[in-house]
Amino acid sequence: MALELICRESDVDAPRRAYFDRNLLSERVLDNLLAMEDRYVPHCAYFKCVQRELKPAMRRIVSTWMLEVCEEQRCEEEVFPLAMNYLDRFLCIVATSKSRLQLLAAACMLLASKLRETVPLTADKLCVYTDHSVYLQELLDMELLVLDRLRWDLAAITAHDFLEHLLLQLPLPPGKLDTVRKHCRTFIALCATDNKFISCPPSMVACGSVTAAVHGLQLEVGIPLLARQPLTNQLANLTHTDADCLRGCQEQIEELLENSLRHTQHPAPATEPKALDEIDSACTPTDVRDVNL
Amino acid sequence: MGSQRQSKKAVARSARPRSLLAQPGKPGVKTPVCRNLFGPVDHEASRADLRAQLQEIAERSRLRWNFDFQRDTSLEGRYAWEAVSVSVVPEWYKPVSCGVASSAETTPASEPVVFPKKPGFPERTSGSGRRDLTDFFEKRKRAASPFENTATCRRGMDELRPQPIAMH
Known part of the structure; x- marks a missing residue:
């Protein structure tokens, strides 16, 4: 037993996750998840009714970049869909310009990573990933703006x-x-x-x-x-x-x-x-x- | 379950240790993922716009709580604010500079804090505790870093890091 524990503990660099708890896989939990999920589903076709400048192709470009960043930084699996959820929910309510989309994407990743990861992505690193087209202070300001627009409701279901x-x-x-x-x-x-x-x-x-x-x-x-x-x-x-x-x-x-x-x-x-x-x-x-x- | 199998599994999972991951912050290291997607950005306009929106948020919370979060002072209104001694405030409300430092060391017990503590509106600067904490892991592996932390922070994080023989 002790040996097994040592083996796992020596695996310092990999993200460590708890074992699955059967109690959390009960029908009651599933029903709660189902009841809650609608609250976080982006509710409008924002390319049609909210955004003027953004086109569907831009979301594909930005989402692909986000996935690449998450993969390269070996983020936990939930981070990317969660960040996309924030991005979509934000775009449902705030008309955003093309030049601000990557900043928004970086802010969403920062938040999602903080929520789900033991060792979150840093703001500095995300700025580097935008090839410095986003400044640190902008990212931190945007993070706050996203939080406000999403009403600090970040524990979205993925x-x-x-x-x-x-x-x-x-x-x-x-x-x-x-x-x-x-x-x-x-x-x-x-x-x-x-x-x-x-x-x-x-x-x-x-x-x-x-x-x-x-x-x-x-x-x-x-x-x-x-x-x-x-x-x-x-x-x-x-x-x-x-x-x-x-x-x-x-x-x-x-x-x-x-x-x-x-x-x-x-x-x-x-x-x-x-x-x-x-x-x-x-x-x-x-x-x-x-x-x- | 044999320990042999367990160890194999551990090795497989750590095939790409974090230390070998792309570190785009390092000088000279730039992966293809580092890119500007939509062309030049007007930072002046961007900053002005963000500032204006954050100002609006700050104003909204100032009115809502009749508290000036930027100056850390209470205002006339619905809520009656009163200062409370640090010693009676739960641990998690106390200012922590780098995540793990015990607040008993960082804050004198006599210093009054206003309760509840500010939820971090626009005054947040690049030196926020969160960033210091998360940057630390990178820093341990770099020779020279632009962000140098205090010795207490370093010690604190070392204690946080899982030790290979932490459990017997």
């Missing part, structure tokens, strides 16, 4: 919060849990970069990611409960959603995945494929390619 609840309920083959979880996390990050999922509830993104992972790994072979139909029904049941709605979301995730894989397989000189390439190499270097579509 798709990651649902993941363990869902995985626990599935009859996954022994030894596959880690792989499925890893794939799911990649898909959740992928969804956060894509504009189509802005107002999609996190529970639905989580369910869609789980099905995409399970089928991508072809785990349904020999386990009838994991086949497309029963799996969707079970997840819809767990999250109290409509199975058709869920299916729609799954299809969008699979489409997104297919597109990003196509880009990585045929790298083009444009910036976007490079960005998606980054997602692939940064999150899970080989996993995404293992998915058979």
